[in-house]
Amino acid sequence: MDEMTRLRELRADAPVPGRADLAPGRRRLTDAIAGRGASRTSAVRAGLGRRLRDWRIASLGAVVAVTAAALVITQVVDTSPPEETAPATVVGDLDLSGPAAVLNRAADHLERQKVPPEPRPDQWIYTRVVDGASENAEAVKELQEAGVDVPPGFSPDRWVPYEDTFAENDTSDTDYRSARESYRIATGLPEAPGALLAELRRIFPTGSGPDGPPEAEDEHSFRVLSVLLESYPIPPDALARIYRAMATVKGVEVTDHLIRDASGREVIAITRDRDEGDTRHEILIDPVGYGYAGERSVVTRTHTVRGDSGAPDVVQKRGDVLMDLARTHAAVVDAKGRKP
Template identity: 70%
Template sequence: MDEMTQLRELRADAPVPDRAALAPGRERLTDAIAGSGGRRTFALRLRLRLRLRLRLRLRPMLRDWRVASLGAVVAVTAAALVITQVVGVQAPDPTSPATVAGDLDLSSPAAALNRAADYLERQEVPPEPRSDQWIYIREVDSWQEQQWEELPEEVRKKIPVTYSPDRWVPYDDKAAENDASDTDYRTARESYRIAAALPKDPEALLARLREVFPTGSGPDGAPEAKDEHSFRALSVLLESYPIPPDALARIYRAMATVGGVGVTGHLIRDASGREVIAVTRKYDRSESRREILLDPVDYGYAGTRDVVTKTHKVPTPKGRPTMVQKRGDVLIDIARTHAAVVDAKGEKP
């Protein structure tokens, strides 16, 4: 049995949270560790990260909530729930490659994303990967790495998968394509072909993606408003690899038309320390925003962040200290540092 099959089985009974509840996911972990409804609450938190397309990226780092001693082994404080403060809120380094190339215009989302689209439309479209090839991804996620390191060795041994920043997924994964349990998940091949077939008209493109990645209803959470739904659907597809450059250009032009989308007027530093472009949109029902990170040189997908937009108190389990999330706190910080098509699992470019 491969690791992804194990992952799907471990989360098979996990209910789907409201999509707007992405930011408060950290306090749900506190509840789990406190031992109050541990299995269900941890499953909710896991499902939350899967909703951020970490279902494949969750580089097998699952805490086994079946271990009765979990609450005793892992001590998470409110401070540990926030990865870090915003780093690098500054003007871009004048010596950086992106600035020297003169291709950056961060005055507005339309300026930044249309400039990116102009560049991508000039790139040669490589052939689609073969069905026997693999997708290699390396990502920096210091929060998951820290949580793994904090687990005692005896607990790690009981978990069927291990943490690693590297992952390989088959380009042609027929078993996963036939799994309809997660409406946000698409295999690498499915995502490539969805992207390649997207229409040029931004409105039609966004409508197509909202159809491909439907919004919640009933047990799947409250439905999203149109613009929030569009931005989430775009972010889900962008985390796939590879996407043809001409398709990526169409995606960026459409993203620039989504209501509420912004761009920071400066490069920010991601989890790996690189300077990147941050395309942002605040969650409609949460005091935080999602940031889609783009490489300022080739305009490829570079990661994702969730950042608190307003200082506020968050609910905590009864008997535990009040937790405050401060404006600028980074709740999720994932940097993609490598992505490539390779010929075999375990191969690196």
């Protein structure tokens, strides 16, 4: 069972943070500025809303940097499989021996599912996301008392229009796509894993300059897969192709037991260590229906992050969770504010 701990993190002078680590706060602030809704994401693009997240934080200034990169509320990961999370108790003969076993099994299941119709242009995408960090009000209060400018909290419930012409005409963020754009990107992806990954890397290019250093091909592939997976809805046949392609990315692994996400659910963790740095990115998948369930960023090596401007140094311990997002609900609804 995971044990929650609280840790304050101020890392303004640290090396360029991983893109996934910076994404949630950036999306949160951008939504508020643009008036796209009051809830958080990676409440993601449509499902954790659409990921206006490019992991790029510089253009949003110091407040976002403090929110997304500087504040890290950690959770210690139990690296041994607890008895109550044994896969057999959740989904029968679930095979967690390797990423190909899990992801190809998931794809087989999804290919047997009926493909629902595409949402109408006037419909909305509702999502609810549990943020393991922002839920920690005590830690936020501590930061405020220390003089850190922390933006107000956001509701976990979020609604975005399926057809969002404002977002579709905004080319300032190469990772941001409306729900409709993401749906059509997913349905148009080729069958062959190599071609699928190449197409996603083209659609969601890697960073350069102030947007962060360019990524190597496999790290780029894993990131763009996570960008698209946060979208909702993705038809089951398209999701199957995405999972088969993910299984071919070098460095991708699967945790050999189910883990607990920010909401307490047991989920599959598909992981990849970042090429540079001391963290791994985890994509979380529901072990029964194989839908996207969230994501995490976990410290892989104990190290010290040097403080800046008088801020204390902070030790990040192996197993600390720097980002912990769980999407607990996602649905197409007929009006903003409506829940399924």
